[in-house]
Amino acid sequence: MKKVLSLALALMMLFSLCSFSAYADNPVVKIGVFEPQSGDNGAGGKQEILGMQYAKHLTPTVEIDGTTYDVELVYADNASSNDKAPTAAQTLISNGVSLVLGSYGSGVSIAASDTFDAAGVPAIGVTCTNPQVTAGCDVYFRICFLDPFQGTVLANFAKNELNATKAYCLAKQGDDYSGGLCNYFIEAFGKDNCVYEQFPEGTSDYSTYITNAQNQGCNVFFSPVSTEAAAQIIAKADTQALGMPILAGDTWDSNVILQAAKGTNVKICVTTFYQEGANADFDAGIKAWINSDATAKANNGGNDELAAVTVMGYDAYYMALEALKAAGSTDPEKVLEVLPSVSYEGVTGKIAFDDIGDALRDSAFVKECNTETGVWDFVSVATVG
């Protein structure tokens, strides 16, 4: 009896390995979605995917070289972890994707770049802002601005608008995004006027860092960390009466932050890619879609507040379609060949690549959290020049 049972189990496992592909009339082109769906950046990754899903909902097919292809999004969860990223990347490559979108979070993108490079599969970073993602990797491109730019914008904002003289910078240890952004901020703000500290993975007590900032007499708190940590920092900043504005990068443009900050007495300013209201038709369309789909709404944090990363994900999907059209083939090698010359007029502005594969972008939006209503208020468009 036992033998029969174990044999049946073994067979079941074997069958699950064979995938049954559904019959469709059109051939299928696969686009890999390399995003965190769990871990520190799970919330952000899911919001970025939402944009791609909405774009696919609007444009489910693409015409490549005279043939209409159905687009299939293939998902791989990199779990926000640098050591799981290469495996997730490999999963996508084994699935035969033509190109890859993502990831949210720079560390995972850097970790996976070698895997994509070796397979010759092009990847388009959506909101990974660390310069190392594209530098030294021929297959990685990106559609967002970079950290040196963002760090400088934030430092100028702190100096000129907030009149700050001393900054407290907090990054997560071993995190390429927050560590990198802090470095560029410090470079632009002046090293002598900054206090830089890092917290280890798994930290839950941020009260000491708040106390550190207060004790050192800082007047701006810069912490471009993950939204999970952000929620805790905001709560502590409120109970301990931080008494200085908190500044952060694009990661904080999320409704996780809005929920955490609502009803508190903390001033929060962030730089971001897109300001809700810039394109009213688009906003209305995606909100209607989010509200009609329960899973999408849950992944967006239970409301229809738009995150900039969602809009970036939307543009990334169309950028991928443009690349496929230009290549006239689903072969990753052909896509890689044409990608440097592809450009697209997206919701977040015109997207084109420079020699390294970075987007040519020169402006960022600065927003402030309205703690009474729980929405973002537009502050200014910042450029560096």
Add this chain to the structure above:
Amino acid sequence: MNVLKTTLPYIISGISVGGQYALIAIGYTMVYGILRLINFAHGDVFMVAGLMMVYLAASLPLYLAIPLVILLTVLLGFTIERVAYKPLRTAPRMSVMISAIGVSYLLQNLALYITGGLNKNYPQIPWISDRISIFGMETSRVTVITPFLTIILVVVLVQLINHTKIGMAMRAVSRDFETSQLMGIQINRVISATFIIGTFLAAVGSILFFTNYPGVVPTSGAMPGLKAFVAAVFGGIGSIPGAVIGAFIIGVAESVIKGLDTILVVNGVISEQIGLATFSDAFTFVLLIIILVFKPTGLFGEKSTDKV
């Protein structure tokens, strides 16, 4: 005066963190004392208690949600013991430990499945999460309450162990498992009681911890669980006062190390930051290694006598 003013916030927050570690550490130490089992799932039970609160408080008023969370957590601890540990009572100790690791991952992954890996905001509990000001520093009331509540619970627990029948049975079982069975002690009842007390304290600890640091993710229990375990070993695993004192020492040391740079800079001892804050976690685990090397039984640990 300046030294006191800059140092006090770290010490107060450290004592508070220590109190939360202590409540988890007791669960580790009691189960170890009786079963000689390191219950790796304990930290995750703590996390599940946090998640239950998030979901229950969304639909129930808090005066119902809080007792219900404690009750359900206790039930969870009891069920884990009955399902995953009891059938392995006669198996080698290693098997039970592996089973505990299995339960730990099961709970983490269930939480991952239910929450989708996203951060859940812990509900605000009125009064204890209010902001108060002591000695000119701003903090929440829960920070101040935690250590006192911890000490009250520990005193009650020690009374229970020293002066009740079930307490006596627990002490007997922790001394000698088999002999106490021969003396007519119902071993399963004693073990269940141990798990119930341990998870009750973890549930209370979870309410205090997450009110203070209001975000629950599936791995929320891992780090506090690990540190509480270090605290239990530090104080001498199996000893309740040891676990509590160990937890307070670790909580305060960790908090002070995070702020040491600032304390030194502000008081003019050093002129520039040297990045000590980075080592706060490393310190905890170095401490564990040192204790194990020089005093394997911990601060208050009993000498183990192996019977032939």
